[in-house]
Amino acid sequence: MDLRHTQVKVYRQASREISATAAENSTQQQDQPSTMGPNTKLPASDSPQLCLHQPTPEECIQIWSKTAAAWKDSLTVPLYILEAQYLTTVPLARNRGMTTWVLADASLPANHRPLLCSSESFRKRALASDAHGNVKECVVHGIASVFCPAEFRGRGYGSRHMRELAAALRRGWQGEGRGASVGCVLYSDIGKRYYARLGWRPHPRNAHFAFPPAQGGVAEETPARARAQVVAERDLGALCSRDEAMVHAAMATPCSATARRRVVVLPDLEHMLWHIRKADFATAYIFGKIPAAKGAAAGSAPGKQVWAIWTHRYYGHPDHVDEAVEGVGEAGGNVLYILRLVVEGDGTANRPREEGRLPPLPMTEKETEEYTERKEALEAVLRAAQSEAAEWRLDSVKLWEPSPLVERMIEESGIEGVEWVEREEESIASALWFEEGGEGEDGGGGGDGDDGEGVVWVNNEHYAWC
Structure with missing residues (x-):
């Protein structure tokens, strides 16, 4: 009880101190002269000058200000920006577990470049297993918050961003000492076709x-x-540990009906707390208390x-x-x-x-x-x-x-x-696998139920959503 009251107090104080600053920064971003003048020529989506960058704090505010209309949920715009800042500090995201990406012209300086597309990636602990039950620890990246501003849509920037991101994650981004990066997953809110065309095949059971x-x-x-x-909350660690042990045992059991690889994102404590911290923030704002x-x-x-x-x-x-x-x-x-x-x-x-x-x-x-x-x-x-x-x-x-x-x-x-x-349009779990089922550098791997030669994604449950 004391912990929850302390959290509510912290959120309220942070809201008073930071919301005004976030709103001011957002206003300043809107008041600044645009880097896109009437004669500015946007680069083609296949331009070699385009590449992925990590945005500056000021550019993050710019991104969140633009995405608020779509994703702020029950929050005000300043509180949504505050929540976005806060969620970079919680389990799963902290300690470089989360990365923000932007597609931009490499020839332009930070804070003075159009952010043509943005996204986030989360490093997720996972297990991979073959038909004989040989299990190895690995990394699956969760991709979230893919956003292309309205003024830049229809130019191919989203597709370029996703291809560049897949290549960066394939190379083992943030996977040091955690095993190979075996793939990346996302949850499409625009149906199945767009991301499938880029290699992310939808799970057959959404x-x-x-x-x-x-x-x-x-x-x-x-x-x-x-x-x-x-x-x-104090019970979660023990339950997640028991759960992980059961998942590992199942993955170590040989498969009789399929020769395909199995991959599972582990239902660990970090995943649970990431979702719970987001919920705590919203309930503290709406009700003044935390469940x-x-x-x-x-x-x-x-x-x-x-x-x-x-x-x-x-x-x-x-x-x-x-x-x-x-x-x-x-x-x-x-x-x-x-x-x-x-x-x-x-x-x-x-x-x-x-x-x-x-x-x-x-x-x-x-x-x-x-x-x-x-x-x-x-x-x-x-x-x-x-x-x-x-x-x-x-x-x-x-x-x-x-x-x-x-x-x-x-x-x-x-x-x-x-x-x-x-589900046919929203929260469509989709995967691109990198090893033993991929089809080249930018190709897609398989999903459970594809042609029998891909990867079986086990446990398509909400804890892995991002």
């Missing part, structure tokens, strides 16, 4: 379950042995437990629904995203779907008892998520790509109003 918030703010009762407990529950857990003992880690996402201020960006958040509205769902003993999890064979029916009496216990624990955790969504005025709970076993259990549960949604 889908999720959507649950309504609890009616009246209280979920239905579940059996006493499956009552969910709050997962606090105590970072997830929920149920089950009788280690080895038989179920837990979810979640984050709160406000695409619009809940008091000003008319100001929300239409359609943002996959289906509109504010969302409690389940970042990671773990069902201990789930033999269909952390592996390619064709490997995730469901337990045969009928089951033995002991198998039935264990299955029922896990199903009740899962239902308790999901109902806790519904209650959390209701308490924090969120419009839905979303669970990306559950395992085959979890899918079956949800379909058998008594939870009402559950929908299965296939």
